[in-house]
Every structure is written in C-alpha cells, then in structure tokens.
Amino acid sequence: MDKEKIKSLLTFLIAGMISLWFLTPIIFITLSAFATSKDYYNPNYIIPRHYTFSHFYKLFFTLSAGHATLISLSVAALTILLSFLLGVPAGYALSRYKFKGKNTLKLTVLSTRMFPLMILAIPLLIIFMQIGISDTLWGIVLAHTTMVLPFVILITSSIFAGVDIAFEEAALIFGLSRSKAFFKITLPLALPGLAASAIFAFIMSWNEVFVASILTLQNRTLPAQILSTAMDSPDYYKFTAGFIMAVPALVFIFFARRYLVSLWGISLK
Amino acid sequence: MVKVTLQEVTKRFGKTTAVNRISVEIEKGEFIVLLGPSGCGKTTLLRCISGLEKVTEGRILFNEGDVTNLPPKDRNISMVFQNYAVWPHLKVKDNIGFPLKIKKKPTQEIETKVKWASEMLGITELLDRYPHQLSGGQRQRVAVARAIVMEPEVLLMDEPLSNLDALLRVKMRSEIKKLQESLKVTTIYVTHDQVEAMTMGDRIAVLKDGKLQQIGGSNEIYHKPTNLFVAGFIGSPQMNFINVEVKEEENILIVATSGLEIPLPPAIPIKKSEYILGIRPEDIHIKELPNSTRVTGEIYFVEALRSDTVLHVNTDFGKLVVKIPGDFDAKEGENISLYIDNSKIHLFEKESELSIL
Numbered sequence: 001m002d003k004e005k006i007k008s009l010l011t012f013l014i015a016g017m018i019s020l021w022f023l024t025p026i027i028f029i030t031l032s033a034f035a036t037s038k039d040y041y042n043p044n045y046i047i048p049r050h051y052t053f054s055h056f057y058k059l060f061f062t063l064s065a066g067h068a069t070l071i072s073l074s075v076a077a078l079t080i081l082l083s084f085l086l087g088v089p090a091g092y093a094l095s096r097y098k099f100k101g102k103n104t105l106k107l108t109v110l111s112t113r114m115f116p117l118m119i120l121a122i123p124l125l126i127i128f129m130q131i132g133i134s135d136t137l138w139g140i141v142l143a144h145t146t147m148v149l150p151f152v153i154l155i156t157s158s159i160f161a162g163v164d165i166a167f168e169e170a171a172l173i174f175g176l177s178r179s180k181a182f183f184k185i186t187l188p189l190a191l192p193g194l195a196a197s198a199i200f201a202f203i204m205s206w207n208e209v210f211v212a213s214i215l216t217l218q219n220r221t222l223p224a225q226i227l228s229t230a231m232d233s234p235d236y237y238k239f240t241a242g243f244i245m246a247v248p249a250l251v252f253i254f255f256a257r258r259y260l261v262s263l264w265g266i267s268l269k
Numbered sequence: 270m271v272k273v274t275l276q277e278v279t280k281r282f283g284k285t286t287a288v289n290r291i292s293v294e295i296e297k298g299e300f301i302v303l304l305g306p307s308g309c310g311k312t313t314l315l316r317c318i319s320g321l322e323k324v325t326e327g328r329i330l331f332n333e334g335d336v337t338n339l340p341p342k343d344r345n346i347s348m349v350f351q352n353y354a355v356w357p358h359l360k361v362k363d364n365i366g367f368p369l370k371i372k373k374k375p376t377q378e379i380e381t382k383v384k385w386a387s388e389m390l391g392i393t394e395l396l397d398r399y400p401h402q403l404s405g406g407q408r409q410r411v412a413v414a415r416a417i418v419m420e421p422e423v424l425l426m427d428e429p430l431s432n433l434d435a436l437l438r439v440k441m442r443s444e445i446k447k448l449q450e451s452l453k454v455t456t457i458y459v460t461h462d463q464v465e466a467m468t469m470g471d472r473i474a475v476l477k478d479g480k481l482q483q484i485g486g487s488n489e490i491y492h493k494p495t496n497l498f499v500a501g502f503i504g505s506p507q508m509n510f511i512n513v514e515v516k517e518e519e520n521i522l523i524v525a526t527s528g529l530e531i532p533l534p535p536a537i538p539i540k541k542s543e544y545i546l547g548i549r550p551e552d553i554h555i556k557e558l559p560n561s562t563r564v565t566g567e568i569y570f571v572e573a574l575r576s577d578t579v580l581h582v583n584t585d586f587g588k589l590v591v592k593i594p595g596d597f598d599a600k601e602g603e604n605i606s607l608y609i610d611n612s613k614i615h616l617f618e619k620e621s622e623l624s625i626l
C-alpha cells in the first residue's frame with residue numbers, strides 16, 4: 001500500500017482518538033441533560049430513549065439558575081469592561097515604551113497569580129463586608145477583574161507588540177496625534193487579538209466558582225448557584241447544569257476560534 | 270518648499286550617541302542623500318527631522334521657524350518608510366487619501382488628489398485593493414503616492430528601495446528622482462547604497478558613527494574625499510591604500526616597503542613623514558602614460574565583468590586592485606606592469622586620516 005495513504009490513515013485514527021477522548025464526556029453530559037429521569041436510571045440503556053426539557057425548566061425557574069445566568073453574564077461583561085479599561089493601556093505601555101523596571105513590573109503583574117484565589121477569597125470577603133459590597137454584583141466583578149487583569153495586560157501587550165510600530169508612526173507623520181493614531185490605526189489592527197482576549201476573560205469569569213461562592217449568598221453566579229443547588233439534586237440535574245455551563249463557552253470558542261488561534265500565534269489556513 | 274537647517278543636532282540613546290552634532294543646511298527643493306554604513310545614524314537623523322524622535326541637543330529649523338519641539342503632524346512633512354507601513358486594514362485609495370482626510374479636506378478634493386497621485390505612480394487600477402493583494406513594488410508605489418498626496422514641505426525617505434529586486438530598484442531610482450524634480454519638494458533620502466546616492470542626490474552627506482564626514486555633490490565626494498573613510502566608502506572596487514613615507518623636502522613619496530618613488534606636486538604642505546596614499550582602481554593603467562609611476566606585480570585574481578575587468582595584483586608593497594575598461598585577456602599567475610597616474614593620487618595623514626591631496 002502506498003505510504004501517503006497509511007500516513008493519512010494513521011493521522012486520521014490518532015486525531016479521531018483524541019477527539020473521542022475529549023468529546024465522550026461532552027456527549028454523555030448532553031445526553032443525560034436531556035434524558036427523562038426514568039431513562040436516566042434505566043440500566044438497560046446506555047443511550048437514553050426519551051428526552052425532555054423539564055430539567056432545564058426546573059433548574060432555570062425553581063432553582064433560579066435563570067437569575068444566576070443573568071448575573072453571570074453581567075459579571076463577565078463588567079469584568080471584561082473593567083479589566084480592559086485598566087489592562088489595555090497597561091499592555092500598550094508595556095509593548096511600546098522602554099522604562100526602568102519594565103521587566104520587574106511584568107513579573108510582578110504575573111506574580112499576583114501566585115496567590116490562589118482561594119487564599120484571597122476570605123480576606124476579600126471581610127474587606128467587602130466592611131465596605132458593604134459583599135453579596136453584590138460589583139464585589140464579584142472586582143474579584144474577577146483582579147483574577148483576569150494580569151492575563152489581559154500580558155496578552156494585550158504581546159498583541160500590541162505584534163502590530164508594527166511603523167503603522168503607528170506613519171499615522172503620526174500623516175497628521176494624527178498619539179491618541180488618535182492609537183484609536184484609528186493601532187486599535188483596528190489589534191482588534192482580532194483583543195477580541196480573543198476578551199473571550200478568554202469571559203470564559204475565566206464565567207467558569208470561576210470558588211470566589212463567587214464565598215462572596216455571595218443571594219446574588220450567585222451560575223457556577224456558584226449550581227454548586228449550591230444542583231449538586232444536592234438528583235444526578236441528571238447535575239448533567240443539565242454542566243450542559244448549561246459548557247454551552248456558552250463552546251459557542252464562544254466556536255465563533256472566536258480564528259481569533260483565539262491567532263492569539264497563540266498559530267495561523268489557520 | 271522649505272529650507273531645512275540642522276544646527277548641532279545630537280541624539281543619544283542612553284550611552285550610544287546615534288547622531289553627533291550634525292549641522293547641515295538643505296536648500297529649498299534640494300534632493301539630499303544621507304549615506305553611510307549600517308548603524309551610522311542615518312535613520313535616527315531622519316527620524317529627528319520627522320519629529321518621531323526627540324533630539325537630545327541642537328535645533329532643527331524649517332525656513333526660519335524652529336520645529337525642534339513640534340510633533341510630526343505639525344511639521345508638514347511626509348515619509349516613505351523602509352517597510353512602507355501601508356496600513357493593512359485600509360484600501361489603497363484610503364491609504365493614499367488618509368493624510369487629506371485627516372486634514373478634513375472636502376471629499377471631491379480628496380478624490381482628485383488621490384487620482385493625481387496614483388496617476389503619477391501608475392497605480393490607478395490598484396485603488397480598490399487591499400495592501401495584502403499587492404506586490405512589494407506596488408506597495409512601495411502606494412507608500413510614495415501617500416507621501417506626495419498632501420504636497421508636503423519636506424519629503425523624507427528611509428531606504429525606500431531596499432526591499433525591491435535589483436531591476437525594479439534601478440527603475441524606481443530614476444522615477445523617484447524625476448518625481449522629485451517635478452514636485453520640487455525638499456527631499457531627504459536615506460540609503461546605504463552608494464550607487465543610489467551618486468545617481469539621485471543633488472548633494473550627498475556621508476555619515477560615520479553619527480558624525481558628518483563630508484557633504485557635497487557626487488563629483489566632489491568622489492574626486493575630493495575629505496578623509497580616508499569617505500575615500501574608502503565611495504567607489505567600487507574600493508580605493509587602494511598604501512602606507513608611504515615622504516622624503517624630507519624633496520616632495521617625493523617613498524613607498525616604505527619597496528623603495529618605490531612617486532613624485533608629488535610641488536605645492537603640497539608636507540609636515541610629518543608617515544602618510545597613506547590612495548589611488549582608485551581606474552587610475553591605475555596597463556599602458557604607459559605620461560606622468561605615471563611604473564610598478565610590477567603578479568596577477569592572482571581576475572574578475573571579468575565584461576564591461577570592465579578587475580585585476581587583483583600582488584606587488585612588493587601589497588595588493589593593488591586595478592580596473593580596466595572592457596574585456597582584457599589576463600591569466601592568473603602572469604606578471605604585469607602597471608602605471609599609476611601620478612596626477613590622481615590622494616594623500617591622507619596617517620593619524621588624523623584627513624586628506625591633504
């Protein structure tokens with residue numbers, strides 16, 4: 001047989017196995033999320049026969065996952081907003097200017113990630129209670145911004161470093177001030193990368209459960225809400241909850257994968 | 270059109286002095302070339318003039334106006350970048366029209382000017398493309414069109430031809446020169462290619478280590494280099510350099526290692542005894558001529574370029590490179606007689622490296 005064919009067959013097999021490895025849990029989560037409780041507990045079928053939306057209905061309305069989803073979305077959006085307002089200028093400065101202590105600063109930014117959020121969560125709660133923002137949206141937003149900001153700074157700095165400085169200088173020569181050159185030339189050129197890092201920030205915030213659980217009681221984000229309700233419910237609710245958690249991330253990644261790939265410097269073509 | 274005056278312009282980056290006290294007056298409408306080896310500060314000087322770089326010391330005047338501290342956008346200059354810096358997210362026509370749009374010119378005028386500039390550079394059929402749909406040469410034309418569309422007072426170019434292939438480079442050389450002549454815009458052009466410098470510049474400023482070595486027309490730079498560096502940098506193949514001694518009071522050069530004697534013109538003020546003699550390869554001949562000095566040697570390498578022939582000859586006092594026009598049938602290993610044209614000799618002081626002849 002010809003070598004090329006064996007090669008592509010092997011590639012196909014290996015890629016298939018890897019895909020299966022990652023897809024199997026997702027497939028089972030999806031199946032179980034929609035399975036009727038009877039089918040779910042029936043040991044005769046691996047793949048359920050009857051499907052229903054009732055778990056979703058219960059989860060969203062009885063266990064207030066709907067409210068939690070809205071909170072999660074707001075938290076993620078505000079986290080992106082805040083971390084970009086702070087992180088994009090910082091990333092730009094790190095990529096464009098030379099100054100004393102630049103590398104130390106970069107390291108310091110990164111080193112804030114040395115402290116796990118779990119360690120920060122309790123002191124944060126105490127501080128938030130003192131200033132009266134515990135169990136509020138803004139409390140979680142602040143915590144999530146802290147978590148996401150180092151990444152936004154470092155990622156955007158490498159995105160801006162990838163935009164040739166000559167494009168910006170040409171804009172300065174041809175009549176723009178520094179700030180206008182940034183908004184008219186640099187920003188549009190950096191946009192794909194920035195979009196990718198926004199998605200990255202979104203997913204980090206969306207998936208964060210620990211701090212959200214500690215900082216809130218009434219205004220829980222989706223993961224925190226699920227942790228405290230669905231996990232005490234019958235098994236199929238857990239799968240339904242998992243499905244709800246996974247889908248937005250998957251949808252985002254699907255639409256953003258071009259940008260996400262460009263973020264890590266690989267090109268899809 | 271403005272006259273550009275540089276007064277003791279200095280630029281330091283930390284400890285390195287990229288541009289060292291350069292003073293030049295560039296006349297209205299003049300085409301001046303900044304020439305020098307890599308790292309000599311050409312780009313830095315150009316960027317100082319553009320305002321992209323702040324000078325450390327010194328002043329820059331456009332006509333009588335001091336622009337030293339003005340941002341680039343207020344200097345009414347334009348620039349062609351080495352990598353063109355044509356914005357990838359804008360179509361060609363938007364790239365070219367950008368400087369006018371920023372100045373809030375009426376749409377009608379922008380269109381007319383864009384058309385004019387693109388006709389000048391022969392790129393009218395590319396206006397609706399994006400830069401990634403262009404070849405390197407086309408992108409370069411777009412960059413030039415963008416630079417002339419606003420009719421700047423000063424046009425700055427940083428090695429605009431260095432990314433083009435040899436043939437296109439020769440073509441663009443004359444096109445840019447003609448374009449500049451018809452626009453009469455004061456132009457400062459950076460290159461490390463001496464052929465570009467010689468063919469394009471009204472005057473050439475030769476730089477080394479951030480210092481201005483000499484400024485003048487190509488004739489002056491070539492025939493009257495002020496120092497050893499300029500003499501060696503301009504001309505290809507390079508000028509031959511030979512260590513010599515001068516016999517006291519007799520105005521005769523003695524080539525130290527071989528005792529060869531070369532008479533000097535009488536009016537030369539000779540002080541010390543050690544000098545460096547310079548003679549261009551084309552000023553050494555293979556036929557005897559009046560007022561010449563004969564040397565003999567062995568051919569050890571022949572470059573047959575057909576338009577000329579370059580001989581590398583080993584003599585008693587070292588290697589001599591000789592350029593003779595046309596084909597010349599020479600074999601490596603042969604002995605040959607050479608005649609140095611005494612009237613074409615350059616002489617440099619050994620210590621200061623300054624030219625005295």
Ligand SMILES: Nc1ncnc2c1ncn2[C@@H]1O[C@H](COP(=O)(O)OP(=O)(O)OP(=O)(O)O)[C@@H](O)[C@H]1O
Pocket residue numbers: 282285286287305306307308309310311312313314461
């Ligand atoms: N931003 C900078 N920071 C520090 N040093 C710099 C900077 N820009 C230039 N230099 C230094 O200044 C000197 C002159 O550089 P410049 O780019 O002007 O040279 P050049 O003549 O244009 O060379 P080339 O022909 O290679 O382009 C070099 O020694 C360079 O290392």
Ligand SMILES: [Mg+2]
Pocket residue numbers: 311312313
């Ligand atoms: Mg340069």
